[in-house]
Amino acid sequence: MSVINNIRKHSGWAVGFIGISITLFVLGDLFGNNTLFGGGNNQTLGEIDGKEINIQDFQSRLDVMRQNYEAQTGRAAGEQEMTALREQAWNQLVIDIAYRKQYDKLGLTVTDEEMVDMVQGNNISPAIQQAFANPTTGAFDKSAVINYLKNLNTLPVAQQQAWADFEKNLRADRLRQKYENLIRLSSYVTKAESEREYMAQNTKASLRYLYVPFYSVPDTTVKVSDSQLESYLSDHRDEYKGVDTRTIQYVTFPVLPGKDDSTALSTEIKTLARGLASAANDSAYARMNSDIALPMDMSYASMSDQLKEAVKTFIPGGIYGPYREGDTYFIYKYGGTKKDTVSTARASHILISPANPSDSAKAAARQRAEAILNQIRGGASFEALAATNSTDTQSAQRGGDLGYFQNNGSMVKPFEDAVFSMSSAGLVNRVVESQFGFHIIKVTDPKSNTLYRMAAIAKTIAPSQSTRDEAYRKADQFAASVDSKAEFDEAVKNDKSLVVATANRIPESSSTVNAIQNAREIVRWAFDDKTGMNKASKVFETDEQYVVAVLIGKTEKDEVKVDDFRDELTAKVRNKLKAEQIMAKLGAVGDLDAMAKKYGAGALVETTNDVTLATGLLSSAGFDPLALGEGFGLKKGQKSKVFAGENGVFVMELVDKTEAPKIADYTPYKSQLQQAIESRAAFLLNEAIRDNANIVDRRAKFF
Structure with a gap:
């Protein structure tokens, strides 16, 4: 029995190992009654690579995983565990559908001979080694595997099914490893790239520069208009991806x-x-x-x-x-x-x-x-x-x-x-x-x-029931008196015991609202098509408090607006305007000290010695690749034009540069680059598969 418990344990390990490869979506954790909130009788949970995922099929898969979990732990799965199991079930679907399509295109398989080798041959899977480890010494015991398999047909059906699921996960894991290794080992670093990396790490320069940081110009002196923000967003649309979110304000009535x-x-x-x-x-x-x-x-x-x-x-x-x-x-x-x-x-x-x-x-x-x-x-x-x-x-x-x-x-x-x-x-x-x-x-x-x-x-x-009843009475009385944002604000103003909190940009899949746990009902209300802007809610019960909310903002995935990224856009445009002011005030390039003196407060003239392109830091400006690149591109004694860097405006002067000596073997640098590429391969591969599969995830509508 201890062996099958280990198998159950490491079956979860194998599935989890597969799941790590997929970037996790955040899920809600309360399951409705197989109905699509606000969506009539639509039973489609989502779509992966053109294949619709039916809620009943997903639920069947989830039920099996829940039963395995409860058999393994000896207790019922709570809401937190169910959230993790739903995520694991979804990731398995991505593997089964989107990954499988790629495996089939390449002809990748795991043969029965490989499975035997993984379970009882010369290349034992780590999951098998852990499941059949000697409980006293921790050492793997191959004879325990063989004896277990000999008696498998005599075991209860549930244990036979657990082993079948375990082997299925081993096969899926090996297939994924093959695929990732194929991509990882297909990467190549050229000699030119290795030489460039060597030069970046070992060519050293001494730079003298004039630096005027953006923060030296007070934000209050630079006005940013909505039209400027609109223009910037239009020019950088690819950098700002839309997402469905809601912003609410709420008051709580704690049950103390x-x-x-x-x-x-x-x-x-x-x-x-x-x-x-x-x-x-x-x-x-x-x-x-x-x-x-x-x-x-x-x-x-x-x-x-x-x-x-x-x-x-x-x-x-x-x-x-x-x-x-x-x-x-x-x-x-x-x-x-x-x-x-x-x-x-x-x-x-x-x-x-x-x-x-x-x-x-x-x-x-x-x-x-x-x-x-x-x-x-x-x-x-x-x-x-x-x-x-x-x-x-x-x-x-x-x-x-x-x-x-x-x-x-x-x-x-x-x-x-x-x-x-x-x-x-x-x-x-x-x-x-x-x-x-x-x-x-x-x-x-x-x-x-x-x-x-x-x-x-x-x-x-x-809290006693009378205590709970009193808290609910206050919340219900408040909710009954407000319908709009204006009425909400007025009611809060008249009740000094209430404190308004704001939850910004809540994603549709969220199960929390700020520090409020188990808040799926609030999130569903905020995303319901029937919930209008600036409309107040009914009373929600969450943990040990009652909540009344009002919807004050929304962003849409397919419609990116300035307000969705106002703070970020304002900072970008403001720095751009500051750069124009600073550059105009600095004027023509001349002696750096004279330029700084003419500019006045905020201008710094500094020197950084023996800096490299790969790891270079400037004294006050910190890491600014634009400034470093401009400096390294100069000839000795030459000054750059006035330009805007990452954190401020610069004029660079190359004082001296010591070129890295030529070497015969760039292998160490090639290895560094190769390792960096290979370490990112699995993540980038998963991102590419997800994008190519056009995944539509509607789980938040059901759970």
Whole structure:
């Protein structure tokens, strides 16, 4: 039975592996009743490469996937799981239809002999190796596969079907690999391209330049008209793709527990605390009475800040609490500590990634990382430097914080080794290199492998029915009083307790509205053909609140308007107008210092030495390929004309240029380019297939 569970597990892995190749669409996650909202009896879910996808056929496929998931996990699929399964089912259809057409054109197949080789031959599939790994050693056991197949016909029908599905996924995965490899290996880098890359990485120039950044001209001094925006959009239509979205404003009426609700729970949890203290099996008692499943063994990292402070005073056998965190009360029976097999730590980092895989780019990245480390050693704020320098944009928003993690391979090895070599909090006194770049690391909570045994009960304050009824009454009264945007605004103005929120450009497939989860009903209302502009909605119930909304904006895929991209277009046109002003004021090209002095505030004259085309950065302007290209194209001592770059207006002067010496072998540079092309091949291939298949996706109308 454990083998078939592994097969189910890795069947999902195989399907998921296929699914990764397709760019995911965002889906809604509430299934209607097989009816097309606002679309009469149309049962067509979409179209792939000219083939219509019927909702019943899709649902049949989805039902099989749901049943496999529930058999694998032992629990019913929730809304979040169903969203993922619908996405997987759709991606399988793309594979089966759009990809299959390409396979057939090329004559690609996976023979039965190949399948035998993948399952029990000399080239075992990774999925088979994982499914039949020895549970003790983790090593693959081929004899287990052979024995399983010998007895396959004696197994229940459901298990035989699971194996058939597993093999089907293996075959599909191998076919996709063949196709992608065929495209990937058909790419070629010429000697001329390799030589050009070598020259870009190794030819160095010293540039002196006049730079007037666009931001030096206040935005308020440059007026942008709608006609200018229309003209710009018309000239750059291909850059601005239309999409169906809606913008709404809304107010919420939260269902918050009242004083009576809190009092009732407080009494209940005191009774539970006495029961927990006397329970013969405290862990079983806690599980039966807790609203939230809590682990018996807690690491310090997994605790709330309140519990971290409190646990220092706990004595084994004692009952502690209740502690309130939000709307939840916690009580704990403390059972002492034990040692875990892995350690946990918390750290922050600043990641400096090279611009490309070349040695020169890596050297430049290391040099920059070393400079940042020196700034921190000198007293600079780690968090501030992370926010402005780290190429890990997600952690940069948190000052570099990565949260807690274990030394179990969850982080790349050089990073993990550096963090867990620290016995106390503080800065790792060196730059750490990994495949992602160069890390400056600060350990904020040092390693610990202590686990705290806690029998814990969590009880959440639930609003009573009378509380819910009162919240709905207020929402319904508000909705009944408004029909238009004007009435909506007036009603909000008269009720100081209401706060208007705006959700911009909601896609039709979205299941959320800002932070509101399970909001498909609101999204469907916003996209309903019967919903007019500036019209207010009925009352929607979402999670623990009621919502009343008003539709204030829409964009259409087939009709791109200035308002759809107003902010982006305004910035582009404004910079263009600024460039014209700056260039007119600078006048004719002459001595750079004299030009800057004549221009006045905002003009900078700077020099950048030993810059390359491949990795070049200008001091204040940063990465500006237009300026770099203009500078490298000059002769020694020559100045460029006045021109607009990416971030401002320039006059470039080439002070000196050292050409890269000729070499006999450009193979390393050819390999770099080849690897870059091959790494993009699968993604670009999928994009091309999708575009060629003319996929029409109407799933949001059904789910």
